[in-house]
Amino acid sequence: MIEYRLNCDADPTDYLTVDKDGGDLEFFAHRGGGSFLVSIYPTVDAARTFARGILALADEIDGGEAKEEPKPAAVRVGDRFTVTRSFLEWAHVRAGDVVTVVEFVDDDSGDFRAVIEGGSSHRWLFGPENIGNGLEPLGTRVTADEPATVTDPRLTYFHQAEAALAEFEHTAADIIALARFLAGE
Known part of the structure; x- marks a missing residue:
C-alpha cells in the first residue's frame, strides 16, 4: 500500500495521510503524534477536484512550479564556436575567432579541447559553462570528411x-x- 503523508509545518506531529484501500481513497487527519481525528472517504472525482484546488492555491502563493531550464545540447567533436570573449579561460583566443572541438577530457566534467580555425594546432581547454558565456555555437559541425583548418x-x-x-x-x-x-x- 502506498501512503502519502503531509506534515504540518508548525507542528510535525500533526499530519494528514492519504492512501488507497481497494477502490476507495482514505484521508486521515492525525494530531499529536498519532491520535486519529477524522477520516474522509471521497469519490475519486472529488479527490481529483480537491487535489487541483490545492495545486491552484499553492500556485497563487509561489507562482507555480519552477520551470526546468532547457539543457544545452551536448557538445560533440567537430562542433564549431565563435569566441565572444578574448582570452577566455586564459586561452590565446580573441573575440571573433572560430574554434572547433577536437577532443574531450577523460572525466565527467564535459570539458573539451578546441583548436582555432586557421591558427596553430594548440588545443585550448574549455568547459560546458563557457557555451553562451564566451563561446557561441555556430550551428555547423566539421565532419571527418572536412577536417578543421589548422595551419601547422x-x-x-x-x-x-x-x-x-x-x-x-x-x-x-x-x-x-x-x-x-x-x-x-
Whole structure:
C-alpha cells in the first residue's frame, strides 16, 4: 500500500495521510503524534477536484512550479564556436575567432579541447559553462570528411612529403628518413 503523508509545518506531529484501500481513497487527519481525528472517504472525482484546488492555491502563493531550464545540447567533436570573449579561460583566443572541438577530457566534467580555425594546432581547454558565456555555437559541425583548418608547418611538410613519395614505393624507414631530413637532423 502506498501512503502519502503531509506534515504540518508548525507542528510535525500533526499530519494528514492519504492512501488507497481497494477502490476507495482514505484521508486521515492525525494530531499529536498519532491520535486519529477524522477520516474522509471521497469519490475519486472529488479527490481529483480537491487535489487541483490545492495545486491552484499553492500556485497563487509561489507562482507555480519552477520551470526546468532547457539543457544545452551536448557538445560533440567537430562542433564549431565563435569566441565572444578574448582570452577566455586564459586561452590565446580573441573575440571573433572560430574554434572547433577536437577532443574531450577523460572525466565527467564535459570539458573539451578546441583548436582555432586557421591558427596553430594548440588545443585550448574549455568547459560546458563557457557555451553562451564566451563561446557561441555556430550551428555547423566539421565532419571527418572536412577536417578543421589548422595551419601547422609540420602538417604542410607532411603533405609535401606525402605528395613527393606518392609516385614511389616507400617504406616506413623512408618516411622516417625524410622526416629526419626535414627536421634538420
